[in-house]
Amino acid sequence: MENTDVVAAGAAVRMAGVHKHYGDVPAVAGVDLTIAPGEVVALLGPNGAGKSTAVDLILGLGDPDHGTVSIFGRKPGEAVRDGLIGAMLQNGTLLDDLTVRETVGLVGRLHRRPLPLGEALRQAGIEDLAGRRANKLSGGQKQRVRFAIALVSDPDLLVLDEPTAAMDVGSRREFWQSMYTFTETGRTVLFATHYLEEAEEFADRVVLMRAGRVVADGSVAQVRALAGGRTIRAVLPGATAQFLAALPAVTAHDLRGDRISLSSTDSDATLRALLTAAPAAREVEVGAVGLEGAFLSLTTDEPEGALR
Numbered sequence: 001m002e003n004t005d006v007v008a009a010g011a012a013v014r015m016a017g018v019h020k021h022y023g024d025v026p027a028v029a030g031v032d033l034t035i036a037p038g039e040v041v042a043l044l045g046p047n048g049a050g051k052s053t054a055v056d057l058i059l060g061l062g063d064p065d066h067g068t069v070s071i072f073g074r075k076p077g078e079a080v081r082d083g084l085i086g087a088m089l090q091n092g093t094l095l096d097d098l099t100v101r102e103t104v105g106l107v108g109r110l111h112r113r114p115l116p117l118g119e120a121l122r123q124a125g126i127e128d129l130a131g132r133r134a135n136k137l138s139g140g141q142k143q144r145v146r147f148a149i150a151l152v153s154d155p156d157l158l159v160l161d162e163p164t165a166a167m168d169v170g171s172r173r174e175f176w177q178s179m180y181t182f183t184e185t186g187r188t189v190l191f192a193t194h195y196l197e198e199a200e201e202f203a204d205r206v207v208l209m210r211a212g213r214v215v216a217d218g219s220v221a222q223v224r225a226l227a228g229g230r231t232i233r234a235v236l237p238g239a240t241a242q243f244l245a246a247l248p249a250v251t252a253h254d255l256r257g258d259r260i261s262l263s264s265t266d267s268d269a270t271l272r273a274l275l276t277a278a279p280a281a282r283e284v285e286v287g288a289v290g291l292e293g294a295f296l297s298l299t300t301d302e303p304e305g306a307l308r
């Protein structure tokens with residue numbers, strides 16, 4: 001058995017060769033993705049990349065045209081019925097006339113082993129809103145109610161489609177604090193987001209989609225490295241292009257007068273070699289390629305499939 005098969009056998013999410021078309025549009029075009037229990041995974045990609053379609057397939061809201069999707073070894077529909085998945089979708093409707101307590105309680109009663117209502121409200125940070133009707137809630141507060149609805153089945157896997165879209169900075173921070181509490185118990189989270197800093201801060205792993213495919217998959221550091229790692233700048237009199245190109249882990253170099261600029265996939269190794277071979281180097285600066293830089297380069301510049 002290959003390593004990946006071992007993981008797949010106990011996987012929280014397993015997508016194998018998944019395709020989904022809407023008419024002529026290949027919304028998901030051959031996705032293989034395995035998420036192990038306990039991972040917190042961010043799903044990133046530009047508009048139309050196929051994130052929501054992938055999330056829908058994981059939640060059993062649609063069937064793939066080809067390939068298979070399984071959640072803890074079961075069909076998505078079964079996993080949802082058994083309360084293994086909690087979902088928070090972008091526009092989940094709330095009934096205006098019900099209070100927060102009634103809304104979350106109603107959903108809880110649909111499940112076999114729901115969390116106590118007070119506990120779901122506490123975990124979502126909305127105990128103080130329990131008596132408020134949905135039509136009196138702000139956009140960010142509504143999102144927290146949707147979060148409580150996702151939590152109330154006490155799921156092993158939480159799937160969140162842009163969970164903080166309507167929240168201000170303070171609410172987002174509180175939301176992620178609640179999420180930490182959830183993940184500390186070893187449960188699995190998959191969230192789609194447009195906020196790269198959220199992926200950077202909260203995810204163990206980043207899956208980048210473009211045009212229905214996964215174009216990068218790894219830790220934040222690995223995804224950054226795929227896009228060129230770090231840049232090193234310095235002043236080095238007498239530097240030659242040949243010398244710069246021979247330094248370890250250098251993927252690109254630039255020389256203007258005595259100013260050098262290097263792109264490196266391992267800036268520690270490059271810097272060590274540079275300073276050993278050329279101790280006269282001064283004004284050395286190392287800059288990180290942010291996830292944003294990686295995102296742009298991986299979703300716009302490269303030919304499809306080149307980065308896997």
Ligand SMILES: Nc1ncnc2c1ncn2[C@@H]1O[C@H](COP(=O)(O)OP(=O)(O)OP(=O)(O)O)[C@@H](O)[C@H]1O
Pocket residue numbers: 022023025026027045046047048049050051052053054
């Ligand atoms: N119900 C549908 N009918 C027809 N086309 C659809 C439907 N849902 C999605 N699509 C198309 O499938 C592609 C993928 O859409 P999807 O919503 O999965 O992307 P996304 O990455 O979630 O985008 P966004 O970041 O804008 O939410 C897009 O080209 C979209 O127009």
